[in-house]
Amino acid sequence: xxxxxxxxxxxxxxxxxxxxxxxxxxxxxxxxxxxxxxxxxxxxxxxxxxxxxxxxxxxxxxxxxxxxxxxxxxxxxxxxxxxxxxxxxxxxxxxxxxxxxxxxxxxxxxxxxxxxxxxxxxxxxxxxxxxxxxxxxxxxxxxxxxxxxxxxxxxxxxxxxxxxxxxxxxxxxxxxxxxxxxxxxxxxxxxxxxxxxxxxxxxxxxxxxxxxxxxxxxxxxxxxxxxxxxxxxxxxxxxxxxxxxxxxxxxxxxxxxxxxxxxxxxxxxxxxxxxxxxxxxxxxxxxxxxxxxxxxxxxxxxxxxxxxxxxxxxxxxxxxxxxxxxxxxxxxxxxxxxxxxxxxxxxxxxxxxxxxxxxxxxx
Amino acid sequence: xxxxxxxxxxxxxxxxxxxxxxxxxxxxxxxxxxxxxxxxxxxxxxxxxxxxxxxxxxxxxxxxxxxxxxxxxxxxxxxxxxxxxxxxxxxxxxxxxxxxxxxxxxxxxxxxxxxxxxxxxxxxxxxxxxxxxxxxxxxxxxxxxxxxxxxxxxxxxxxxxxx
Numbered sequence: 001x002x003x004x005x006x007x008x009x010x011x012x013x014x015x016x017x018x019x020x021x022x023x024x025x026x027x028x029x030x031x032x033x034x035x036x037x038x039x040x041x042x043x044x045x046x047x048x049x050x051x052x053x054x055x056x057x058x059x060x061x062x063x064x065x066x067x068x069x070x071x072x073x074x075x076x077x078x079x080x081x082x083x084x085x086x087x088x089x090x091x092x093x094x095x096x097x098x099x100x101x102x103x104x105x106x107x108x109x110x111x112x113x114x115x116x117x118x119x120x121x122x123x124x125x126x127x128x129x130x131x132x133x134x135x136x137x138x139x140x141x142x143x144x145x146x147x148x149x150x151x152x153x154x155x156x157x158x159x160x161x162x163x164x165x166x167x168x169x170x171x172x173x174x175x176x177x178x179x180x181x182x183x184x185x186x187x188x189x190x191x192x193x194x195x196x197x198x199x200x201x202x203x204x205x206x207x208x209x210x211x212x213x214x215x216x217x218x219x220x221x222x223x224x225x226x227x228x229x230x231x232x233x234x235x236x237x238x239x240x241x242x243x244x245x246x247x248x249x250x251x252x253x254x255x256x257x258x259x260x261x262x263x264x265x266x267x268x269x270x271x272x273x274x275x276x277x278x279x280x281x282x283x284x285x286x287x288x289x290x291x292x293x294x295x296x297x298x299x300x301x302x303x304x305x306x307x308x309x310x311x312x313x314x315x316x317x318x319x320x321x322x323x324x325x326x327x328x329x330x331x332x333x334x335x336x337x338x339x340x341x342x343x344x345x346x347x348x349x350x351x352x353x354x355x356x357x358x359x360x361x362x363x
Numbered sequence: 364x365x366x367x368x369x370x371x372x373x374x375x376x377x378x379x380x381x382x383x384x385x386x387x388x389x390x391x392x393x394x395x396x397x398x399x400x401x402x403x404x405x406x407x408x409x410x411x412x413x414x415x416x417x418x419x420x421x422x423x424x425x426x427x428x429x430x431x432x433x434x435x436x437x438x439x440x441x442x443x444x445x446x447x448x449x450x451x452x453x454x455x456x457x458x459x460x461x462x463x464x465x466x467x468x469x470x471x472x473x474x475x476x477x478x479x480x481x482x483x484x485x486x487x488x489x490x491x492x493x494x495x496x497x498x499x500x501x502x503x504x505x506x507x508x509x510x511x512x513x514x515x516x517x518x519x520x521x522x523x524x525x526x
Contacts, residue, residue: 009374050456050487052480054402087370106458106480108402124370124380148377152384163392163405171409173510182511183411186469252408 008151013271015129015145017300019083022090022127024263026080028115028256029093033073035255036100042067051104060103069096080119083132087123094120111257114160118153118264125149140273150267157264158225165221174214181210187251194250201251220244228268235338238265239348246345266300266341273301276339277320281309287316294336302339330354400476410473413508416464416481418452421500421520431502436464442494455491456484467508474509478519481505485521492524499524 046053046060053060061069073096079089097116101108126145129138168174184205192198203209220240227237242262249258278294280287291305298305312318315328319335327335334350337343372380395404419431420438432438436452453462460468460477461484470477485501492498501521508514 005378009377048455050458050461050484052483087368091370105400105402108400110405110407113403114405121384124372126371146371146377148381152381155385156388159388159392160405163395164407166392167395167401167404167406167409173410178510178512179408179411183408185511186411 019130029077054102086128090123121153161225177211177214274304280317281312282307284316399479412470413467415506419502440495440497489521
């Protein structure tokens with residue numbers, strides 16, 4: 001335990017992915033700030049409306065200060081997006097946001113609170129070493145920085161799953177499927193509007209299936225709280241978590257929480273870049289096509305892409321993993337999907353297909 | 364390379380920050396039950412319940428007691444000079460759940476959360492009725508469908524008002 005803590009204190013690595021997460025967080029903060037501003041009535045003070053302050057009433061801002069803080073939130077978010085004064089802006093937006101949240105608990109939402117907590121934690125990480133507007137790209141050495149705060153952000157994600165899953169586990173209505181069944185029955189119109197077949201929603205809301213789904217949801221959240229941290233389960237946990245959040249997105253209204261969760265998932269990627277290779281045969285159109293696709297979708301900079309017909313050994317493309325194992329065909333595609341955010345949902349289906357139809361090529 | 368700032372904590376600072384942060388988070392999660400609306404505790408989708416609020420206004424009766432007059436959210440009352448004035452529940456209550464009267468709405472964060480907020484809202488509104496010399500209190504009859512169960516009802520009353 002002590003060695004784990006010591007490692008956590010001193011761990012340093014590439015902050016490229018961390019910086020990308022910061023930029024995405026900035027966009028989410030911006031959207032959140034714009035939404036707040038759009039519903040704000042500039043001349044209304046807390047004295048004029050029913051509210052439940054968490055902090056003493058004397059500390060509530062007047063209309064002008066409140067409006068100014070909302071505008072400041074948007075400015076801070078823009079700075080976070082572009083990477084200039086990003087860390088002080090993250091801290092400022094977290095402090096101001098938590099203050100505003102404390103002014104009226106009627107405006108409290110878990111997803112908004114979570115966004116502010118991640119902003120607070122990232123402020124203490126060197127998340128401004130890449131993706132900075134009009135600054136030349138930093139070298140790998142310049143990007144290297146401490147990751148302790150990023151690890152704390154991972155832990156925060158785990159706390160959310162643990163708190164959510166734990167509270168459901170302790171609630172008999174949840175365990176028995178009453179909550180999810182009733183929710184699904186009433187969410188049918190919303191889900192259908194988002195493209196989910198009505199028949200599927202009816203089946204899901206059936207008491208027996210709802211009970212099973214409830215248990216699955218509880219197990220999922222508790223599994224994610226732990227599974228994201230274990231090397232053996234991490235990739236599957238990430239995939240299962242992505243599926244879980246996308247399902248929630250189409251069946252419920254959770255504001256920005258889905259995209260916040262998926263952005264934070266990127267922090268679970270190994271920080272070191274380009275440890276995998278895509279070797280392709282430029283003479284084969286399929287290999288060249290895949291290389292171009294990977295180049296465009298490799299947002300986490302996982303791959304070193306090279307045209308090398310000899311190394312491709314007669315295949316259109318070959319994926320070389322960190323440990324030197326090679327894969328082509330369906331398994332190669334599965335490994336591309338595993339490392340590219342947009343294709344990640346396809347990882348498990350492709351992996352299953354690959355196992356069924358094509359054995360891996362030896363390294 | 365950027366110069367270190369106050370955000371670049373040393374090893375001891377990191378440990379201290381993490382200890383304080385995690386203690387606060389754990390405390391907030393573990394004490395969720397002490398807060399009716401469970402704020403700061405990440406109890407996602409805790410209920411699928413619905414509530415429907417019917418608002419009433421308690422006024423003095425000729426026999427010296429009080430009666431409850433059902434409202435649709437708006438009412439008229441005389442001030443001390445006898446002038447008729449208009450009042451609306453939604454003038455002060457802007458909350459997207461509590462301002463809806465007479466029809467079922469999703470009880471976000473659960474029934475306990477919404478009843479807690481509604482009680483506060485009733486007390487707040489009766490404290491802000493300048494010019495209403497008739498209303499001695501507000502009453503909310505709440506129909507509740509908790510997690511798809513059969514409906515039950517409860518009544519909340521504001522604190523008494525002496526116009």
